[in-house]
Amino acid sequence: MSTPTPPKPRRGRAYRGVSIEARRAERHQKLLDAGIQVIGSQGYHATTVKAVCAEAGLTERYFYESFSNSEALLCEAYAHIIAQLRERIGTSLSAHQAQPDTLIEAALNSYFTYLRDHPGHARLMMVEVLGVSPTVDQHYRRVMEDFAEFLAATRRGLYPAQDTHGVDEMMIATGLIGALVNMAMRWMLSGFRESPESVVAAARTVLLAVNRHLLEG
Template sequence: MTQTPSASKPAAKPKATARGRAYRGVSIEKRRAERREKLLRAGTTIFGSVGFHGTSVRAICAEAGLTERYFYESFSNSDALLSEIYELTTSQLRQLVSRAIAYRSGEPDAMAEAALTAYFEFLLDNPHSARVIMVEIMGVNPQMDAQYRRVMDDFANFLVAVFRGLHPERRHHDTRDYLLATGLIGAMVNMAMRWMLNGYREPVADVVQAARFILISVNNQLSQ
């Protein structure tokens, strides 16, 4: 007896999950990350040109090519976006300086020149980022002021570690070392801010040499 072929079942539809469906082969997580990256780039451009207090969420979204709905998917407000941009930019800058120093390890003059060149060239090549980390971050709210101080402390701690690595035989003086490093970081930031506000008028090499003079002078004192 011949069996009647059973009707083929329709293919089961993929189940929607809490993580969402893929769109054109791109997962919702990746699309969300791409939107976040667009907002970070747009925020850097707007904050670094118009200024933090002179812009709005709508302007940032227009720059990013996104609706406000997607802004609030990633950030609670403009303050949160500025804070994230500042954290990412200063982390990138610290990594650049660290790599520059690592290539000249043990050579104080070359280390100072490499680190300062990396620092000032980054500011020149990224003027919007430079304005964000040196101007726009200031005075927004107490939390961001604390974030700024923490980052400056991190840079000072990094500088202390570098000096101690160069002079392992020297007795550590914690209070003096950290105050000295804090002063040096402040000097570098203020030199950079003046340079930026003057439209990067002086060549990078001249700014590097002026800043290098300060660092090497201190290093020479520490070596005595």
């Protein structure tokens, strides 16, 4: 009965000086970045687990440690990109408070330059998320709705006493968001040839036009 008490290292221990949570988080981040990179360049349907792992410098097992499948990666990548974009727009807005014209200009500048500086992100958020599955479509729809709501709310903030003349504010905001998306898509698909200033100017024209129209009745 003199069983020598076997050494019992607990699992979840540190490795190379980093805790298990930190390692996990690091791998997760690597996979997320790699996923955005691969999906943004090859397209979602040409993206394999193997390719993402190769890009991340990890083996396939760790993929399933972080994501249950490719679709989960896509969703998280999408959410990540949208959050980044939101933040960028938000900070640029807070620098130009309450002056409608410069507000719009700043927001549009943030939007279009972000897409140009991250073409992979642009492709993912505008093209690759569509038509993947009902789940992903739901996320997309939600994001669109949020942006439209944000646009409508911002306008309401600038013109509080404004009557809506019975028009569907959200539907119009949805249209305007669609205008921005389509302009961006055209700009992207043409390889960002035109200057950001001219694209911003066109977008500004549309937003201001509708704003004026709603104000003047």
